[in-house]
Amino acid sequence: MHAPASRPPVEVNGRTYRWPACPTVVICFDGCDPSYLEAASAAGVIPTFDRLREEGTWASALAAMPTFTNPNNVSIVCGVPPAVHGVSGNFYIDRETGEAVMMVDATPMRAPSLLAAFSQAGASVVALTAKDKLRKALGRDLSGIAFSAEKADTATAAENGIDNLAGLVGRPAPDQYSADLSLYVLDAGIRLLETRRPDIMYLSLSDFVQHKHGPEEPEALAFMAEIDRRVDALITMGALVGIVADHGMNDMSNADGSSNVVYLGDVLDKAFGPGRIRVVCPITDPFVRHHGALGGFVRVHLQQPHIDVSAVAEFLRNTPGVAMALLREEACARFDLPEDREGDIAVIADRGIALGARATDHDLSQLAGQRLRSHGGLSEQTVPFILSRPLAPGAMPSGSLRNYDIFALALNGVEA
Numbered sequence: 001m002h003a004p005a006s007r008p009p010v011e012v013n014g015r016t017y018r019w020p021a022c023p024t025v026v027i028c029f030d031g032c033d034p035s036y037l038e039a040a041s042a043a044g045v046i047p048t049f050d051r052l053r054e055e056g057t058w059a060s061a062l063a064a065m066p067t068f069t070n071p072n073n074v075s076i077v078c079g080v081p082p083a084v085h086g087v088s089g090n091f092y093i094d095r096e097t098g099e100a101v102m103m104v105d106a107t108p109m110r111a112p113s114l115l116a117a118f119s120q121a122g123a124s125v126v127a128l129t130a131k132d133k134l135r136k137a138l139g140r141d142l143s144g145i146a147f148s149a150e151k152a153d154t155a156t157a158a159e160n161g162i163d164n165l166a167g168l169v170g171r172p173a174p175d176q177y178s179a180d181l182s183l184y185v186l187d188a189g190i191r192l193l194e195t196r197r198p199d200i201m202y203l204s205l206s207d208f209v210q211h212k213h214g215p216e217e218p219e220a221l222a223f224m225a226e227i228d229r230r231v232d233a234l235i236t237m238g239a240l241v242g243i244v245a246d247h248g249m250n251d252m253s254n255a256d257g258s259s260n261v262v263y264l265g266d267v268l269d270k271a272f273g274p275g276r277i278r279v280v281c282p283i284t285d286p287f288v289r290h291h292g293a294l295g296g297f298v299r300v301h302l303q304q305p306h307i308d309v310s311a312v313a314e315f316l317r318n319t320p321g322v323a324m325a326l327l328r329e330e331a332c333a334r335f336d337l338p339e340d341r342e343g344d345i346a347v348i349a350d351r352g353i354a355l356g357a358r359a360t361d362h363d364l365s366q367l368a369g370q371r372l373r374s375h376g377g378l379s380e381q382t383v384p385f386i387l388s389r390p391l392a393p394g395a396m397p398s399g400s401l402r403n404y405d406i407f408a409l410a411l412n413g414v415e416a
């Protein structure tokens with residue numbers, strides 16, 4: 001049974017959330033740059049989104065920096081930026097030991113999620129992800145249902161709060177490298193809404209399609225149309241639906257189709273001597289092949305104490321393709337990042353350019369001849385922010401809207 005709306009609000013990470021008055025579904029539309037909505041709208045394939053633009057809440061928000069999947073998913077479910085929850089990439093370099101520490105499970109999280117807090121307060125909560133790597137973080141301390149489309153076939157009641165998903169969804173788990181991975185998440189959400197009517201659902205998709213296809217390509221338009229139908233189904237069943245993205249997506253290729261990459265590792269080796277400065281690409285993902293570990297944000301770690309960090313930062317600022325090179329304290333203050341997991345210098349690329357370590361560190365054959373499309377920098381920070389219902393007067397915050405405000409506005413800002 002759906003709990004009554006008179007339950008007390010839930011406080012987590014310094015924010016207060018009203019108890020959901022109806023099933024509240026937040027979709028993290030992975031890699032949904034606003035340009036995908038514009039192109040699909042112009043092509044006439046997303047009537048539900050077009051309707052929400054008129055009847056619901058339609059805004060833009062800023063994603064958390066760096067504009068990667070994990071930091072933003074964790075920010076969205078915690079309602080706060082990486083400075084608070086600690087997840088600022090797929091891995092970080094331990095500043096004491098120099099070791100790379102993965103941030104793909106729940107261990108690096110320093111803050112509770114609002115999903116966990118609601119589940120502990122007695123709400124029925126569901127967290128579904130496309131890729132399994134996010135499932136542990138999103139399902140941390142959650143007593144409810146948490147599984148990934150990727151590993152749906154092996155979900156168990158003990159581990160995931162549910163089993164026999166092929167029976168529920170009507171098909172086996174999809175391939176990890178497919179558009180269907182995202183659609184499966186939505187289909188499972190629709191079936192769970194039908195059969196269990198949870199109070200809160202978080203549905204996190206995959207950016208497989210956006211990494212491979214620009215907004216106007218037929219594959220992207222077909223994908224948008226499939227998403228649109230499923231959003232409509234969720235709304236039709238009475239859910240309040242919120243949609244944000246974890247990051248946008250940009251083409252980072254030259255006119256001839258080759259990748260437009262500045263290999264900062266090589267550039268810094270040449271300028272300051274080999275092996276003295278380490279470039280870390282926190283987009284590097286041991287599970288995914290589609291972006292060659294290249295994006296618009298890298299961290300620079302000085303390997304020797306006598307190198308002048310300001311001189312390196314100044315050199316980076318004058319390097320073509322670099323939009324910004326910020327010293328750690330400055331980067332953390334500006335982008336709400338955790339200082340102990342930041343490099344000595346945070347480097348952000350110009351729009352349309354990817355930053356790499358050394359050329360030999362990256363396997364561009366992963367792209368299989370396709371144009372490089374990726375994210376990570378400021379050019380991918382603007383994302384859609386959509387609610388299926390209008391906000392109450394005065395509910396829109398006066399400052400800049402963040403993607404991790406979506407639960408707050410869905411639960412507190414919409415008139416019941």
Ligand SMILES: [Zn+2]
Nearest residue numbers: 030031069207
């Ligand atoms: Zn993503």
